[in-house]
Amino acid sequence: MKPIWKWIIGIVVVLIAAVFVVGWYYSRNWKPIVEIKLKETVSKSTNGLYTLKYDDLDLNITLGNATLKNAELTPDSAVYNRMVLAKEAPNSRYHIKLAALKIRRFNIWDVIKNRKLYIKDIIFESPDIHMISERHAYNDTIQPKQTKTLYDNIKDVFSSINVRDINIDNVKFKFSKIEEGKTSDIVLDSIGIKVHDILVDQASIHDTTRLFYTKMVEVEVPKFEYDLSNGIYKAKFDRLLLNTQDQNVLLTKVEYAPKMSKAAYFKAKNQNVTMAVMKFDTLRFEKLDFKELIDNQQTIAEQVQIKNGSVSLYNDKRYPTKSSSKIGKGPQQQLMKVKQLIRIDTVFVENVDVLYGEYSAKFNKEGVITFDNARGTLTNVTNDSTVLAKDKFMRANLQAKIMNAGLLKIQFGFDMLSKDGYHTYKGSLGRMQAPAFNKILTPLLNAQIESGNIRGISFNYQANDYRNWGDFRFDYDHLKLNLMNAVDPGMSKTKKGALSFVVNNILINDSNPDANEKYHVGKVNYKRVPQHTFFKTIWQSMLDGIKQCAGISKEREAKLMGAAETGKEVVEETKGVIKKTGNFIKGLFKKKDKGEKEEDKKN
Structure with a gap:
């Protein structure tokens, strides 16, 4: 081997040794510094609401790796109660446990030289997340104080932080909602979360292509089922997919139904209260504003698609009916009473079968009327007064085959700002044979239409809370x-x-x-x-x-x-x-x- 190569090899060995020595030094001497700074930053950035603790911090600067073992982020209840009294408490707080938090491939030299932290991957092992939601009215009415951004909290240490990918698999998630002193829980298992391209610097907070500093968040939730607080109904879906970059949410095999049979339902209610069963293969939100949904629980979307499903409503006349006024309870009026803002440009309905069934107390039979393959659109579905000031009408343009025979077309116009529930509806029914209505007529009245040819029906009505008037x-x-x-x-x-x-x-x-x-x-x-x-x-x-x-x-x-x-x-x-x-x-x-x-x- 020539002498020059000996010198080169010697220099490389020395450099490698020097890197390891420096890495070892910083790993030993930076560890307590990092621990103090880490806990201080968490407490400072959350106004003392959260504390961070863990069993061990494994820091390898040479390889650019760090691992927090058995980490736990805990909200301080005493601090939270003080924030509530001061009307500064957020609506949500979190308790997070991790078997390990692994940070991979960060460049310490870039941190030292430019105060820039780049991390290739962050991995969460066995995460257990508990989110507690408790709505405070002052968050809706009080103008929030100017709070520090995430960049404000890290700028003394770093000029920027960039994380390429965060992977969180098999998440155990518990959501607790506290309302009027009562707590209801939703528990989910095996959630998958992927976060791509997080950037925290002076400009990223103003980047409209990012949601909370991220370019994309993907969430997948399999097999969800939840018993509603009344103990009678349940809600479930087969799969939920969420993508913040595309601003889409997809739910498949969605179902809302009683946990019991029709007979058991009415027996449990001991009253003629409508039983509802709703099932949809597809429920999709497009161009959903996730920031408003997370920050203010507002539902703002360009489109909602309801596809391939059924809505079944049942009544049983053998049970007493509670007599109460339904004035002011039309669908448009109920929407206006919702506390949280809803603004959906268009709702698309495709291939939904609607059924109404009623059990006769006199003849002990059930009559049904069906509206098959319902489809159409609802537009300007909102309770947003600023939008309604420009166009106060919510509109529905729907069609279906009544008794799977005649084509029924109907158009609704709802004046959302009307004090007496003003609305209009007009439409038509195509050719069909009248005996098709025997499915509801015979069981309820024990009568039949022997024959009858419907050539067509058309109608044009106006209505409010007290009268319906028009031509038929x-x-x-x-x-x-x-x-x-x-x-x-x-x-x-x-x-x-x-x-x-x-x-x-x-x-x-x-x-x-x-x-x-x-x-x-x-x-x-x-x-x-x-x-x-x-x-x-x-x-x-x-x-x-x-x-x-x-x-x-x-x-x-x-x-x-x-x-x-x-x-x-x-x-x-x-x-x-x-x-x-x-x-x-x-x-x-x-x-x-x-x-x-x-x-x-x-x-």
């Missing part, structure tokens, strides 16, 4: 009813035939235009029963239009009664038949509650 058009022909045992199960076959004849040939027009080629238009001015829900009021307004188009008016009933009174031989029989027919029609088209019956007595 109903084109049909060959309508024929079979009353079965609807009026009196003990009635003879002959009388049933006579009653059906009166209904089909006298009381109801079998077509519109009728036999005299007169076209009937429903001029609806329906007074709302306060105990009726928003959607039941719409249904009753529709039925009022159907009755008018079918020729079932109060005047016509009065004339029929007058004609019956003039007869001599059949007066009592005809009068009885017509009276029973009238009662049947009321049951067929409008099931009245106590409030309506009292109103009829007054009239």
